[in-house]
Each structure stands twice: as structure tokens, then as C-alpha cells.
Amino acid sequence: MSQLNIVEAINLALHQEMAKDKSVVVLGEDVGHEGGVFRVTTGLQKKFGTARVMDTPLAESGIVGTSIGMAAYGLKPVAEIQFDGFVYPAFNQLISHAARLRNRSRGRFTCPMVLRVPYGGGIRALEHHSESMEALYAHIPGLKVVIPSSPAEAKGLLIAAIRDPDPVIFFEPKRIYRAIKEEVPTKEYVIPLGKAKILQEGKDITLVAWGSMIRECQRAAEKMKERSISCEIIDVRTICPLDSETIIESVKKTGRCIIVHEAPRSGGWGAEIATRIQEKAILQILLVFAKP
Amino acid sequence: MIEHFNPLEGKFLQILDKEGNVDKLLEPKLSVTELKKMYECMVLTRMADTKALALQRSGRMGTFAQVLGQEAQVAVGFAMQKQDWFFPSFRELGILLARDAPLELFYLTFMGCEEGNRSPKGINNFPLSVPVGSQTLHGVGVAMAANIKGHKVVAVAALGDGGTSEGDFHEAMNFAGVFKAPCILFCQNNQWAISTPRHIQTASKTIAQKAIAYGFPGIQVDGNDALALYAATKEAVENARKGKGPTLIESLTYRIGPHTTADDPTLYRSDKEVKYWQERDPIKRFKIYLQKKGIWNKKYEEDLVKRCAKQIEAAIAKAEKVAAATKPEDMFKYMYAEMTSELKEQFEYLQKNLEAKEE
Ligand SMILES: Cc1ncc(C[n+]2csc(CCOP(=O)(O)OP(=O)(O)O)c2C)c(N)n1
Ligand SMILES: [Mg+2]
Numbered sequence: 001m002s003q004l005n006i007v008e009a010i011n012l013a014l015h016q017e018m019a020k021d022k023s024v025v026v027l028g029e030d031v032g033h034e035g036g037v038f039r040v041t042t043g044l045q046k047k048f049g050t051a052r053v054m055d056t057p058l059a060e061s062g063i064v065g066t067s068i069g070m071a072a073y074g075l076k077p078v079a080e081i082q083f084d085g086f087v088y089p090a091f092n093q094l095i096s097h098a099a100r101l102r103n104r105s106r107g108r109f110t111c112p113m114v115l116r117v118p119y120g121g122g123i124r125a126l127e128h129h130s131e132s133m134e135a136l137y138a139h140i141p142g143l144k145v146v147i148p149s150s151p152a153e154a155k156g157l158l159i160a161a162i163r164d165p166d167p168v169i170f171f172e173p174k175r176i177y178r179a180i181k182e183e184v185p186t187k188e189y190v191i192p193l194g195k196a197k198i199l200q201e202g203k204d205i206t207l208v209a210w211g212s213m214i215r216e217c218q219r220a221a222e223k224m225k226e227r228s229i230s231c232e233i234i235d236v237r238t239i240c241p242l243d244s245e246t247i248i249e250s251v252k253k254t255g256r257c258i259i260v261h262e263a264p265r266s267g268g269w270g271a272e273i274a275t276r277i278q279e280k281a282i283l284q285i286l287l288v289f290a291k292p
Numbered sequence: 293m294i295e296h297f298n299p300l301e302g303k304f305l306q307i308l309d310k311e312g313n314v315d316k317l318l319e320p321k322l323s324v325t326e327l328k329k330m331y332e333c334m335v336l337t338r339m340a341d342t343k344a345l346a347l348q349r350s351g352r353m354g355t356f357a358q359v360l361g362q363e364a365q366v367a368v369g370f371a372m373q374k375q376d377w378f379f380p381s382f383r384e385l386g387i388l389l390a391r392d393a394p395l396e397l398f399y400l401t402f403m404g405c406e407e408g409n410r411s412p413k414g415i416n417n418f419p420l421s422v423p424v425g426s427q428t429l430h431g432v433g434v435a436m437a438a439n440i441k442g443h444k445v446v447a448v449a450a451l452g453d454g455g456t457s458e459g460d461f462h463e464a465m466n467f468a469g470v471f472k473a474p475c476i477l478f479c480q481n482n483q484w485a486i487s488t489p490r491h492i493q494t495a496s497k498t499i500a501q502k503a504i505a506y507g508f509p510g511i512q513v514d515g516n517d518a519l520a521l522y523a524a525t526k527e528a529v530e531n532a533r534k535g536k537g538p539t540l541i542e543s544l545t546y547r548i549g550p551h552t553t554a555d556d557p558t559l560y561r562s563d564k565e566v567k568y569w570q571e572r573d574p575i576k577r578f579k580i581y582l583q584k585k586g587i588w589n590k591k592y593e594e595d596l597v598k599r600c601a602k603q604i605e606a607a608i609a610k611a612e613k614v615a616a617a618t619k620p621e622d623m624f625k626y627m628y629a630e631m632t633s634e635l636k637e638q639f640e641y642l643q644k645n646l647e648a649k650e651e
Contacts, residue, residue, distance in 0.1 A: 025440060051439075051440050052440065054471075056467070056470075057463070057466050057467060057470055059463040059466065059467070061429065061459060061460055061463050062429060062460075062463030062464070062466065062467050064429075065426065065428075065429025065430060065432075065433060065460060065463065065464070066429050066430075066432050066433035066436055066464075066467050067433060068429070068430050068433055069429065069430040069431060069432060069433020069434040069435075069436070069437065069447070070433045070434070070436060070437040070440075071433075072418070072430065072433070072434060073377075073433070073434045073437035073438065073441075074437065074441070075437045075440065075441075089459075092423055092426055092460070093426065093429065093460075096423045096426060097421075097423075097426060097430065101419070102626050102627070102628070102629070103406065103626040103627050104406055104409050104419045105406075105409045105410055105411070105418075105419045106406055106407055106409065106410040106622070106626055107410070107626050108409070108410045108411050108413075109411075109418065109419070110629070141627055142627050142628070144628075164629075165628075165629040166628050166629055194632065194633070241632035241633065241634055242634065244633075244634075245633070
């Protein structure tokens with residue numbers, strides 16, 4: 001155990017997976033020599049060499065497209081896109097190929113890759129550096145979308161993502177990259193994808209969130225406690241596939257739910273969760289509210 | 293040889309001219325068996341393609357892209373080795389057949405059945421790629437991976453002249469050059485992208501010369517000359533395998549048929565142009581070449597045509613059987629390694645509705 005922030009926890013996970021599995025490779029803009037603009041990949045190239053930790057040309061479609069080829073060939077590429085606002089050039093590769101290679105080829109070819117993307121607002125950066133478009137990705141059948149909320153979560157979820165046989169988009173809440181330190185187990189461990197976590201039990205209202213909004217929910221819950229309102233907090237962790245069951249069971253119990261995300265409200269993933277709650281628990285709910 | 297055909301100097305590789313005369317100096321050394329295989333594959337490709345048109349017209353198959361006139365492409369498949377990987381776009385039936393793709397896969401794909409993209413194990417032909425140009429990056433990625441793993445595997449990615457305008461082609465060329473990836477970008481310049489002529493795709497004099505800007509060789513080849521295509525691809529593949537990096541091959545050819553069965557080419561090109569290219573037919577000149585070598589005769593042709601017709605009938609029967617056996621479950625089964633609970637729920641819902649409909 002040691003006290004780590006999210007950047008350090010992800011870095012540790014990458015070191016351990018690369019040491020354990022020779023097929024894991026890292027690529028992206030500035031990820032090698034420099035260790036990435038957020039230093040998440042620091043030390044990897046020195047340890048594992050330039051063949052397995054590649055500084056690439058500045059071309060996102062190229063990064064994702066070649067990763068698809070590498071994955072189909074049997075490597076496990078962990079590609080980094082420098083910022084959330086710069087994945088769009090690679091969208092065609094994600095939708096038309098990464099997401100459906102398995103399906104299109106009836107399982108003959110697969111795409112076990114991870115796309116790491118620092119995402120979300122709160123770092124006082126310029127335009128295109130504070131996007132929260134997770135719903136776009138969660139809407140694409142064939143992809144998995146993971147968003148950790150803390151250092152220990154980030155490590156276990158990233159290891160699970162790397163070992164997953166399908167393409168995973170791993171959104172890292174950059175706003176809390178270094179804001180939280182917590183105990184992170186030194187050994188490797190896996191947090192299964194598609195399983196939400198009840199962070200705090202409560203009986204009056206369910207707060208559903210992911211990424212950096214978990215911290216906001218925890219703060220809100222503290223305030224509510226002063227007013228004798230007991231909040232249950234659910235960290236969704238994997239927005240796709242979504243663990244609706246855990247959410248719905250909680251809402252059945254509390255009768256109320258607020259879904260909190262950073263993204264634009266209309267057509268957001270909160271709306272999807274609200275729909276699922278209404279489909280399954282319409283008789284038990286008093287209020288569902290998706291709040292950006 | 294490739295280095296002697298600098299496209300910037302206007303060099304163009306042709307070994308077999310339209311009359312079937314061979315350039316003895318450049319003629320690749322192929323055995324009688326190999327030559328026959330190449331010819332037979334071209335004939336099968338043309339017959340299978342023609343048959344597909346009939347199937348489409350009678351409603352047994354959907355829209356598809358004919359390969360008519362571009363059959364010399366089979367040579368690319370024969371210049372590759374079994375362990376190599378091929379990344380088609382959608383007009384490479386000939387290369388796929390040369391790389392041992394079962395013919396029924398072609399029919400299945402255009403019957404709208406994904407089973408057509410299930411390449412048999414051991415045959416590394418990627419699924420067809422319709423988003424123009426996008427497959428080139430997969431080829432480069434596989435080549436990079438082969439390098440990392442230390443495997444002597446070469447990737448060949450095909451695209452059209454229109455495809456060279458897509459950003460992905462340029463990113464693929466750039467990654468290929470930077471990582472010295474063992475790959476070949478094989479561009480069939482059939483001079484049209486639907487109704488758009490080649491000169492609207494690029495102001496470059498040739499497509500081949502683009503390679504030079506990316507730091508590796510490019511060569512323009514007579515794409516209706518199987519011998520030239522074979523020689524160029526063979527050398528490029530060997531160079532890649534030896535660690536010398538990528539090559540861009542521009543195959544100058546012509547699409548005799550419409551873009552797809554949904555296209556009307558009379559809207560944008562003249563009969564005269566088509567006739568000019570029909571006189572440069574790839575099969576006709578190869579036949580003369582074989583005849584001169586004493587390999588081809590009428591009896592051989594008759595037997596070959598009969599054999600191909602039989603093979604095509606069998607492939608169609610098989611394709612229709614497989615297509616008919618496709619189940620709704622398949623839409624869900626292959627999305628992920630393990631069906632997610634969300635998909636399971638949707639699948640069960642569909643199943644229930646289908647059962648209710650039957651009752
Ligand atoms: C990204 C993309 N844009 C447009 C299309 C529609 N489309 C299909 S084929 C084609 C022309 C392709 O021309 P070319 O690359 O020269 O190949 P050819 O059809 O001549 O073999 C177009 C525009 C597409 N499939 N993908
Ligand atoms: Mg074309």
C-alpha cells in the first residue's frame with residue numbers, strides 16, 4: 001500500500017501490466033520520451049524501450065487505426081489521446097472499425113485495445129481541453145466506456161480494461177488527476193467492468209455519478225446530512241455496459257434519484273440512466289432528476 | 293527494380309503489353325503451374341463477378357462493386373505469402389481468391405450476411421472495408437505489430453484512387469514511413485471514384501510519387517498486366533520482409549463496369565474511353581502470353597470454364613444455405629466477447645416478440 005494520486009496509480013498499473021504481459025504496448029503523442037503531457041506514462045519508455053512505448057506522429061486517426069491493426073494481430077495497445085477534444089479525428093476508426101471488428105468478422109478478428117483519454121473540465125485550459133462527451137462513446141455498440149473516480153479505482157479499472165478482450169475507452173477525470181491521494185494496493189488487482197459501486201449507503205435519496213462528480217456528490221451528501229437527509233451514493237464506474245441493476249435496486253429503496261454529470265444535459269448519459277430507472281421502477285419512484 | 297522506376301521521372305512498369313508481347317528482361321520467373329494458377333484465378337474472378345451481377349439483377353444478392361477489368365490484381369495475392377495479411381477495400385475479389393478466400397464468402401457479404409467476413413482461420417484476410425481509405429491504417433498497424441513481435445509478416449492494404457484523398461491514407465503512409473512498417477499500400481487507380489475523375493482527387497501527376505514525400509518508394513505499374521503487378525509486388529513484399537520498409541504501388545487500371553450495381557456510368561464517361569480500355573483487357577493479353585508458351589489451348593479453356601462454373605454454382609448454393617441459417621441471435625452474439633446484460637435483455641425481448649409472432 002502507498003498513498004498515490006490518480007496519475008501515479010495509472011502509471012503503476014501500466015508498469016505492472018507491461019511487465020506482466022509482453023503484448024501490452026503504449027503509443028500516443030508525447031507519451032514516450034516525455035511521459036505524456038500529464039506525465040501519466042512517465043518512465044515507461046525508459047523501462048520497456050521504444051518498440052513498446054511509441055511516440056507517434058501527431059495524428060489521432062493514425063493512432064487509433066494502427067492500434068486496431070496491432071490489436072487484431074495480438075498485441076494489446078494502450079493508446080493515449082492527449083485531450084478529450086482531440087479524439088474526434090479518430091471517430092471513424094472507433095465507430096466503423098474498433099467497435100465492430102468482432103461483430104463484422106463474426107469473432108474471427110477482435111480488437112482488445114484501450115484508448116486512454118484525459119477528460120472533463122476544471123483545469124482552466126483553453127477550448128477543446130474540457131470536454132465531457134462520454135455519451136457519444138457509450139452510444140456506440142461494441143465499445144466499453146470506463147470512468148474512474150479515485151486512484152484505487154483507476155488502477156483496478158485500468159488493469160481490467162487492458163485485460164478485457166474488447167475495445168475500452170478509458171476516460172480519466174483530469175480535474176482530479178492530482179487532487180486526491182489515497183491508499184492504493186501495491187499488488188495488481190482487477191475491478192470488474194460493468195459493476196457499479198455503492199460508495200455510501202443511505203435511505204432518502206440516491207445520487208448517481210461517475211468521474212470527478214463523485215467528489216461533488218460526497219460534498220453534497222455531507223451538507224444533506226446536516227439537514228438529516230441520508231444519501232446513497234453510487235459510483236457507476238463503467239457507463240457502458242451499465243450496471244442498471246445496482247442503480248435500480250437503490251432507487252427502489254430510496255424512491256428518489258439525482259444523476260449528476262458534467263456533460264451537456266440533453267441526450268446525456270444521465271437521460272439514459274433515468275430512462276432505465278423509469279422502465280424498471282416506475283411504481284417505486286417519487287423523483288428522478290438528471291442534473292448536469 | 294523498383295528503384296529504377298521513379299514515378300517522378302515518368303517511369304511506368306509494364307512487362308506484358310496489350311498484344312501479349314513480353315519484355316524478356318523483366319519477365320518474372322514463374323513455373324507453368326504458377327502461371328496457370330494466375331490465369332485460372334483471373335478467369336474465376338471474372339466469371340464469379342459476372343454471375344454476381346446476374347444474382348443482383350434477379351434479387352438474390354444486394355448492391356455490389358464489380359471488379360470487371362481489374363482482374364490482373366490476382367497477381368498481388370500470388371506475390372504474398374500465406375502468413376501475410378491482406379486488407380481489402382471492396383473491389384478486390386481477385387486478390388481475395390488468390391489468397392484462398394472461399395468464394396462463398398464473397399456472395400455472402402453482398403447478400404448482406406456478416407458470415408462473409410469470417411475469414412477461415414489461417415487465412416489472414418481482413419473483412420471488406422467500405423469507409424473509404426480507413427483500412428490502410430489497419431494494415432500499417434499489423435505491420436508495426438509484426439515488427440514489434442519480430443515476425444516476418446508483411447501487410448498489404450488495398451485502396452482506390454478516390455481513397456488516396458482520405459486523411460487516413462495519408463496518416464497510414466506517414467505511420468508506415470516513420471515506423472518503417474513492413475507493408476505495401478496497393479492503390480488501384482481505376483481512374484474513377486464513382487463519377488469523380490482521377491484529376492479531381494489530386495493535382496499530383498501520379499499517385500505513386502506521393503510515397504516519395506513520405507520517405508519511401510512508390511512505383512506506377514500497368515494494372516492490367518499481371519506480370520508487372522506480380523514483379524512489383526513480389527519485390528516490395530521481399531523488401532518489407534527484409535526490413536527495408538514500405539512501398540506504395542499504384543496500379544493503373546480501369547473499371548469497365550459501373551461503380552456499383554446502383555450506378556449509371558453513361559452519365560459521366562464516354563463509350564470511347566471504355567472501348568480504349570477494353571482493348572487493354574488483362575485476361576486477353578495473359579491468354580495470348582500463355583498460348584505463345586504452349587500452355588493455353590481451346591480444350592484447356594473449355595475445361596477451365598466448366599470447372600469455374602461448377603465452383604461458382606457450389607459457392608452460391610453454400611452461401612444461400614448459410615445466409616438462410618443466420619439467426620437474429622447473431623446480431624447480439626458477436627458484439628462483445630461476452631454478451632452484456634443490456635444486450636441479453638434486448639435479445640430476450642426480441643426472441644419473445646418473434647415467438648409471439650409465430651403463434
Ligand atoms: C468515407 C467514405 N466516403 C464515401 C463513401 C461512398 N463511396 C463508396 S465507394 C466511393 C468511391 C471510391 O472510389 P475509389 O477509391 O477510386 O475506389 P473504386 O470504387 O474506384 O474502386 C465512394 C465515394 C464511402 N464508402 N466512404
Ligand atoms: Mg477508383
